[in-house]
Amino acid sequence: MLKQKTSHPKGNALYSGVWGLIRAGGYQRALFVQDLSAALVVTLMLIPQSLAYALLAGLPLQVGLYASVLPLLAYALFGTSSSLSVGPMAIIALLIAITLEPLAVRGSDEYVALAMLLALLSGVCLVLMGVLRMGFLANFLSHPVMAAFITASAILISLGQLKGITGIAVEGSTAWQQVNSIFQSVHSLHLPTLALGVGSLVFLLLMRRFLLPLLAPLGLSARGVLLLSRMTPLMAILVTTGIVFALGLHEQGVSIVGALPQGLPQLQLPQISLAHIQMLIPGAILISLIGFAESIAIARSLGAMRRQRVNSNRELLGLGAANVVAGFSGGMPVTGGLSRSVVNFDAGSVTPLSGVMTAACIALILLYFTGVLYYLPHAVLSAIIIVAVLGLANWQECRHLWNYSRGDGLSWIVTFIGVLLFGVEVGLMAGVIASLASWLGRSSNPHMVEVGRVPGTEHFRNTQRYDVERSERILTLRIDESLMFANAQEVENYLLNMLAQRTDVEHLVLMGSGINHIDASALDMLERVNELLLEQGVQLHLSEIKGPVLDRLQQTQFLQHLSGQIFLTQHQAIQTLDQLDKRVD
Amino acid sequence: MLKQKTSHPKGNALYSGVWGLIRAGGYQRALFVQDLSAALVVTLMLIPQSLAYALLAGLPLQVGLYASVLPLLAYALFGTSSSLSVGPMAIIALLIAITLEPLAVRGSDEYVALAMLLALLSGVCLVLMGVLRMGFLANFLSHPVMAAFITASAILISLGQLKGITGIAVEGSTAWQQVNSIFQSVHSLHLPTLALGVGSLVFLLLMRRFLLPLLAPLGLSARGVLLLSRMTPLMAILVTTGIVFALGLHEQGVSIVGALPQGLPQLQLPQISLAHIQMLIPGAILISLIGFAESIAIARSLGAMRRQRVNSNRELLGLGAANVVAGFSGGMPVTGGLSRSVVNFDAGSVTPLSGVMTAACIALILLYFTGVLYYLPHAVLSAIIIVAVLGLANWQECRHLWNYSRGDGLSWIVTFIGVLLFGVEVGLMAGVIASLASWLGRSSNPHMVEVGRVPGTEHFRNTQRYDVERSERILTLRIDESLMFANAQEVENYLLNMLAQRTDVEHLVLMGSGINHIDASALDMLERVNELLLEQGVQLHLSEIKGPVLDRLQQTQFLQHLSGQIFLTQHQAIQTLDQLDKRVD
Known part of the structure; x- marks a missing residue:
């Protein structure tokens, strides 16, 4: 039951259907x-x-x-x-x-x-x-797909109802066919x-x-x-x-x-x-x-x-x-x-x-x-239909979506054009595929940053957004995406390129707060990176790995092969590795 | 250039092709x-x-x-x-x-x-x-798909080469056709x-x-x-x-x-x-x-x-x-x-x-x-082929993948059966689709937990895995997945169900360390949840939202509608909200 703070005759989920009403009594x-x-x-x-x-x-x-x-x-x-x-x-x-x-x-x-x-x-x-x-x-049927579908349908419906308010016959199920037939029977x-x-x-x-x-x-x-x-x-x-x-x-x-x-x-x-x-x-x-x-x-x-x-x-x-x-x-x-x-x-x-x-x-x-x-x-019925569906159409949505995210905007555009020119089924299918593709594209290009400590705290943030401390010997990289087959290669390139730019690094810490899954292809990649780093005398560590991800890793050989350690928090990682280095000195 | 710790004649990326060799001189x-x-x-x-x-x-x-x-x-x-x-x-x-x-x-x-x-x-x-x-x-072509494809191909190739080592004609491009023709021309x-x-x-x-x-x-x-x-x-x-x-x-x-x-x-x-x-x-x-x-x-x-x-x-x-x-x-x-x-x-x-x-x-x-x-x-050439390709086959991989993740295991099985029974193209295509579907399935069922403070630290962890402190008035939930159309509904249900179980909650903090994107459909859902919570007198707060995600949110109306605040860290959120509650008392 939802918590009630204000009273309202219909304020909780008890009433459901007439039965619920009867049960509630009175x-x-x-x-x-x-x-x-x-x-x-x-x-x-x-x-x-x-x-x-x-x-x-x-x-x-x-x-x-x-x-x-x-x-x-x-x-x-x-x-x-x-x-x-x-x-x-x-x-x-x-x-x-x-x-x-x-x-x-x-x-x-x-x-x-x-x-x-x-x-x-x-x-x-x-x-x-x-x-x-x-x-x-x-x-x-994601939000952009439904929004575009409704707006495009409003156009199709309005075109179709032109017959009702003008007497001109309108045929066809796509906008193109309809416009064509209007010109022919004007x-x-x-x-x-x-x-x-x-x-x-x-x-x-x-x-x-x-x-x-x-x-x-x-x-x-x-x-x-x-x-x-x-x-x-x-x-x-x-x-x-x-x-x-x-x-x-x-x-x-x-x-x-x-x-x-x-x-x-x-x-x-x-x-x-x-x-x-x-x-x-x-x-x-x-x-x-x-x-x-x-x-x-x-x-x-x-x-x-x-x-x-x-x-x-x-x-x-x-x-x-x-x-x-x-x-x-x-x-x-x-x-x-x-x-x-x-x-x-x-x-x-x-x-x-x-x-x-x-x-x-x-x-x-x-x-x-x-x-x-x-x-x-x-x-008059045609006029009522046209006014009703034009009220459903929302042109602003495309611009809003585009401003918020190109992928969502594209899904809207693909659905809209698809429904108007190729019919409802094709348009909706294209829209769903566009939604999936935009999401795939997003995951394939993960946001990856170097992080450092916010001075005086135990918190670590992007070095390019915050004024943070970092160590010469420890490079900490945060991947803001689940590791999976579509981005494993890009992540590998990023890790190795970042390492190549910093010659004094002895420890690479992969901060996993944004990693929600690691699939088998990505695990393969981590094994390879671990091996490559070992050859270069750089230890690979993991920090802030989520419970479910760690559970899975523990069923594999990877953690035994891992040259470095696993830290609960990034703060622990930095403390331990700093200590380690001082002892070596 | 990669950092060199040990010397090796071919130890960096300078040499590429014969030209690189010539450039490197000598x-x-x-x-x-x-x-x-x-x-x-x-x-x-x-x-x-x-x-x-x-x-x-x-x-x-x-x-x-x-x-x-x-x-x-x-x-x-x-x-x-x-x-x-x-x-x-x-x-x-x-x-x-x-x-x-x-x-x-x-x-x-x-x-x-x-x-x-x-x-x-x-x-x-x-x-x-x-x-x-x-x-x-x-x-x-994810790791499971390639592994299954190679193992299935090894079987197809070996069956085909039975002709070479026995004289029995073998025809067909799927395992079924091949086995059939072997029996017919024994x-x-x-x-x-x-x-x-x-x-x-x-x-x-x-x-x-x-x-x-x-x-x-x-x-x-x-x-x-x-x-x-x-x-x-x-x-x-x-x-x-x-x-x-x-x-x-x-x-x-x-x-x-x-x-x-x-x-x-x-x-x-x-x-x-x-x-x-x-x-x-x-x-x-x-x-x-x-x-x-x-x-x-x-x-x-x-x-x-x-x-x-x-x-x-x-x-x-x-x-x-x-x-x-x-x-x-x-x-x-x-x-x-x-x-x-x-x-x-x-x-x-x-x-x-x-x-x-x-x-x-x-x-x-x-x-x-x-x-x-x-x-x-x-x-003898057929025998060489069979031994070579059987060396490529890896049966263990299926079990390993299955143990690591059902989705990766299923991708292997789908590809393997597809290649053997329906041919290479169909099998590979089915494998790629299975990889995508398993990834979609994973993202649609996000890992969601309530978190509390690890005593004496600024760190917050899953209440079910760690012994942590939590407040009666503040409910903190962490979603370990990007918010998108395929999981928006599930996330909404989780948030509201968790809230329904805790009647004294006045603040719901959404901890975003695992949220790498929020798409337009999920933004819609957040708007709705914010409104629903407002009606119940519960404030919605966000913490640990990643830079790129926050940048996007700032282009929308959502942050103005948000009943609560945005905190850089979960620690700040708890401190501020605790103070707030005390002042009200």
């Missing part, structure tokens, strides 16, 4: 009010998002709403985060479209059936990852659609940017402004639906939602064939990994603000259950969405019951209010 | 005698090896001799090691056969032409690697060949094992015995040649060398076509890398015994020149051979001129004595 009325108000706000956000992301995934719009009922209940039962709002999400919708488009016609019955199967498979993947404790796999521009789409886009962007300065003088709190700004998509929907209805724009060719089936999703087994499973497995794995990496990042950040720890294996089970249920109830793959979760958190959701209430609200819409959506133009 | 008579005697001994070893490895590579036997003339001169001019004996080598001969067999019929004119082109391409690869300073690439067993082959094999093995105990009582020195044992292949050749001649065994179907062309190799351009180059490039790269890795390892080990440093980029140029020349003078790819180099070193070669003299001796053989080899049976 659900006070104050909590209920908080949860319900958060659920209402999230529902108002979830309606436009569900419709928009179903559109983005190429699915009939009710599928988005179906994915926002039972999956939310499943997550509430098995998940751990009280803030994470599960449901359709933009990046996952993009991945669904990329996975399914080669296999079936967008929006066809087969396409819908495949989407359900994809949700089921993703759920199974997530549950398996949870049971096998393989959540660590998401760690390989003639299909449809003015009423353009007016609605661009109008909505401008409205949403202006609201996002100027709502706060506009309302601040009216005395509205920052939280109020945030919640209001999240409602702007709903406002855009209401206004544009009204315009279409009033002006009869759908008769002029503006694409509208039309009749949505009324009623709750029917529970049904997705059509399962081995051939389909084989085709969908790669996509399902990708969706699981990305969905999990995104959700866990959101849950952790929000959890950190409330001193809640997130258990990644439990999260895998929660998300897995949500997706399995989505597969059985006519839905699409779901995951935690960032903007909804932030609103959920901010609106004060304190227990997982908030998710249950949201599901109930969406169920009510499905039962009684789908007719309201008849005149809703697709153009 | 070549004393004593050195000449040493070099010449070493050259004679090496020549006597090189004759059977050249013939045997040409046979192994599937080439006419004179090609092996051609590869032992001009390439030796080229290496003497451009290389740096005075001990490395360049020429045909077993593992490289195997790689030549594997590369050329799919392209041409063994021993055909086209096969010979391709071998020359392969030598030229390998030479160009090596020179390019030298010029571009890419010698570090050989580092990726009927082709040829008794006179078997007698000669197995007889030679037994003679060579017995001499190798029992020569030393046998001769020791006669007062022969260990060095004398070593040199004598290296001459046993020559003795076997002389004796079996005599037997074949006396009994006329070649008329009973025993395969003999027959007439070798007399005279020096003619300088000629290899037949070059773009199609050939494309086919040979992968093999040439493999031969360059393996040949270089082997040579540099030999040169370094022998150099260490004489305090000679080996410059790997110069070595690349030397080996590259040797191979280019081999390509132009009817030879085959060459590299440094271990057994010859050891003999060369042991027989006292002190300057590169020893190599020049060896080349001259082989040239004399080619000019006047090829007739002597007419009745030489192939069986």
